[in-house]
Amino acid sequence: MPGGFMISFDVTGGDVTRAWIAACNALDRKDNPSRTGLHTVVRIADPTADDPGFRTELDRLRIAKRHEPIETVAGTLFPADLAARATDHASLVARYRAMYLRIKRYPGNAHGTYFGRLVAYPGAKKTDIDQIGNIIGRLRKQAGSKGPMTAAYEADLAHPADGDVPAELLVHAADRDNLYRGFPCLSHVSFQLDRDRRVHAAALYRSQYMFERAYGNYLGLGRLLAYISAQAGLAVGTLTVVAGHAHLDGPLTAIRPLLSGTPTLAA
Numbered sequence: 077m078p079g080g081f082m083i084s085f086d087v088t089g090g091d092v093t094r095a096w097i098a099a100c101n102a103l104d105r106k107d108n109p110s111r112t113g114l115h116t117v118v119r120i121a122d123p124t125a126d127d128p129g130f131r132t133e134l135d136r137l138r139i140a141k142r143h144e145p146i147e148t149v150a151g152t153l154f155p156a157d158l159a160a161r162a163t164d165h166a167s168l169v170a171r172y173r174a175m176y177l178r179i180k181r182y183p184g185n186a187h188g189t190y191f192g193r194l195v196a197y198p199g200a201k202k203t204d205i206d207q208i209g210n211i212i213g214r215l216r217k218q219a220g221s222k223g224p225m226t227a228a229y230e231a232d233l234a235h236p237a238d239g240d241v242p243a244e245l246l247v248h249a250a251d252r253d254n255l256y257r258g259f260p261c262l263s264h265v266s267f268q269l270d271r272d273r274r275v276h277a278a279a280l281y282r283s284q285y286m287f288e289r290a291y292g293n294y295l296g297l298g299r300l301l302a303y304i305s306a307q308a309g310l311a312v313g314t315l316t317v318v319a320g321h322a323h324l325d326g327p328l329t330a331i332r333p334l335l336s337g338t339p340t341l342a343a
Contacts, residue, residue: 083108086117092126092294095119100286100335103324111324116284123298123315130334134291137330149292153190154300165307169195169206190262208304211267215308218269261289265297267304275305276313284319287326293317
């Protein structure tokens with residue numbers, strides 16, 4: 077940007093749909109021809125809800141541009157169908173780990189998946205760490221104490237096996253993730269427990285493509301938050317997504333009618 081001007085934003089939406097629209101509109105500005113932003117913040121009041129009709133229209137555009145469906149993107153963060161069939165969290169982890177080698181053979185999954193990193197984080201001595209199980213256990217313990225911890229303040233130097241990291245899911249593995257682009261764009265997700273027994277989540281992305289990935293990412297993160305909250309016997313709070321770099325990609329002339337609420341255009 078001329079003169080060092082940087083586009084950024086901090087937007088809030090009542091649900092996934094409204095938050096995504098607000099973020100896209102914040103990037104789609106005349107003084108921002110690249111449609112990019114740095115250090116952007118999206119807050120979602122109810123990350124478990126979205127507009128199904130809007131999602132259908134957005135999916136229509138995505139499929140026309142040969143992108144995978146939003147549900148597929150969401151499933152990389154949380155496999156909702158598999159979780160619904162699991163009897164408990166241990167069953168979900170066992171089923172996913174049994175499938176993981178096969179999943180990693182699919183195009184784009186050679187380095188793993190986000191959910192794989194959350195339930196089978198590559199630990200020392202070739203051990204896999206169930207980070208989600210650790211988070212659920214720690215939240216249960218804290219919620220049952222007289223003075224529950226509200227938040228933890230970690231840098232990415234923390235390891236998921238550390239006993240003093242009560243609410244952090246790490247995705248980035250420093251000893252193996254050396255690609256400049258690609259997996260993992262999501263670095264970590266942290267959780268906070270408030271006085272009303274609600275669990276809030278904050279996710280940090282190094283990069284976020286609004287058309288290609290963001291809507292599905294928001295949806296998947298919301299489902300992950302809901303799952304962890306339910307397993308810990310707590311209520312779902314808000315979701316905050318921070319992106320080091322955000323880009324409004326895709327067919328802008330087709331996307332803009334969705335952002336403005338006017339009738340949709342043919343893809």
